Amino acid sequence: MPNILVIAKRELQSYFVSPIAYVAIAVYLVIAGFIFVLEMTGMAQYGASPSLQGQFGTMVFLLLIFAPPLTMRLLAEEQRMGTLELLLTSPVQDWQVVLGKFLASLGVLLLTIVITFAYGLMLRAYGNADLGPMAAGYLGLFLAGGALMSIGVLTSAMTQNQVIAAVLAVATILLLWVLGAASQLVSNLTATQVFNQLAFFEHTTNFWRGIIDTNDAVYFLSLMALALFLATRVLETRRWR
């Protein structure tokens, strides 16, 4: 088995022996489910045709409290326990450690998203929602979630302290989030475009509407690539101190 998968598998198992994954998934599903019920009731009262558009916005937003608790442990705890020393003196490369950890967090994300397919199934059963836009929405949710996880992996590489890792992750994500608001405050057209291009939430909106725009997909994928690359570099710099 390739090194990355060995690491990912161990990490995934360790997610489910500790309560972290269960708590994060449960909290996410409870809040998302509650909002789903409210939204559907509202739609039914106004006679609107049911869709998951609003629900996707909610679910992306909720990732903010879902991702950091799942990623904070990944590298910070290995550094605190000294197990990182063992990993990095095994015939494994630094980037493989980072990628393996990231894959494990994606696994938990994927599992959670698959559970929320229930919403789509309900809409299919009791309404006539289109599958296409829903698929796009779920793809967007997964990409956005992956990007947030990669940011968490990066902040977890930077410290031995899980709480600091989580706080840094939330702060970074919020900063990316408010860039959209910043774009409305600047008058310079280029600056507005740059801020809009960098803003996190804005890149998810097309997906819920059922539009898969390469620009958005590239944004999330490059965010992941950048964060994981930096995380690897951070691990390497520890060796130079």
Place this chain on the structure above:
Amino acid sequence: MIDVEGLTKIYGPRAAVQDLTFHVEKGEIVGFLGPNGAGKTTTMRMLTGYLPPTDGRASIAGFDTFSQSLDVRKRIGYMPETVPLYPEMAVADYLDFMAALRHVPDRKAAVQRAMQVTHIEDRARMNIGKLSKGFRQRVGLAQALVHDPDVLILDEPTIGLDPRQIIEVRELIKSLAGQRTILLSTHILPEVEQICTRVLIIHRGKLVAEDTPQNLGARLHGSARIGLQIAGDGPALQKALVAVPGVLSVETGENGRYQVSVASDQDVRAQLAAAVVNGGWGLLELAPVGMSLEEIFLQLTKEEPVAAEEQTD
């Protein structure tokens, strides 16, 4: 098997390891002896490729520990000082994970063998977090052995164990010798005497002595001391002790305790006892005073003017 040439590691203004040169042949068990902070762990981390050296080079089995790190890591088993374990994993699963990372072909058999050698088979399904310190230490050792490496690097393998466990781990390390090359660090002198074929003494990042335990012992016992407890005192007693041939000096302690410095290569215990008894005093206790590591270092650094200079910082 292990070749270290001018290895140096500098942290800011301080040199943790300075111009270290030594060689370990295949099949040797070499003890790396030194007080805490002498640079043992730093050296081992450089050998395992965890830290890059500031200067100099090290190679294991002909592979450079920095530029060919992956080739080195495949061939070593490393047990860091704080045994790195995942508390939430079962012993066998942890060993299986480590075996998978090192590409062991038949993992099941390898894990079984490593547990057998370290006597932890009956704990295979237990969570590591629930194990006692002694068992964790053995799991750490099993982890270093699971891929059957040519070179074992063990950082303080017996630290924090109770006396019985220490003996077990020492026996275990001795039984591993032969095909494997072992470098282990410790700050316990008898440990080195019992298991190592050669000793490297490191102090303030520098190699201050390199010898077999026997030679080192002889060299140190050169100024052995004998402690006595005698019922009675007075100048006459002191005079009688000094009069024994081979005695260099006598120090008086409390409660009738005396420490006698004896010239090298002479055993004057019988003569000392006779002198005391013949003089009409009561001999309560007579025993050689073991040299503490601190004393050894004082002595070794006295011999090495360069190291003595270091003392002034």
